[in-house]
Amino acid sequence: MSERVNVKVLLLFGAEAEIVADVADPAAPERYPASIIAEDVGLPMRELPGRRLTAEVGSDDRLFGWRLA
Numbered sequence: 001m002s003e004r005v006n007v008k009v010l011l012l013f014g015a016e017a018e019i020v021a022d023v024a025d026p027a028a029p030e031r032y033p034a035s036i037i038a039e040d041v042g043l044p045m046r047e048l049p050g051r052r053l054t055a056e057v058g059s060d061d062r063l064f065g066w067r068l069a
Contacts, residue, residue: 040066
């Protein structure tokens with residue numbers, strides 16, 4: 001069973017979204033395909049920056065299963 005975490009979309013960098021964990025001391029941002037995130041949450045890509053989301057953590061520590069928080 002995977003864990004669900006809170007994340008924040010910082011900005012879009014081309015076709016990728018920069019994501020950080022929504023914690024007091026976040027790690028370095030990671031990039032994920034913005035189109036996949038936008039499709040999962042039902043928003044246009046341009047509306048992703050600043051959004052708080054949740055995502056599941058896979059066995060490879062990559063995030064998936066994006067949802068609006």
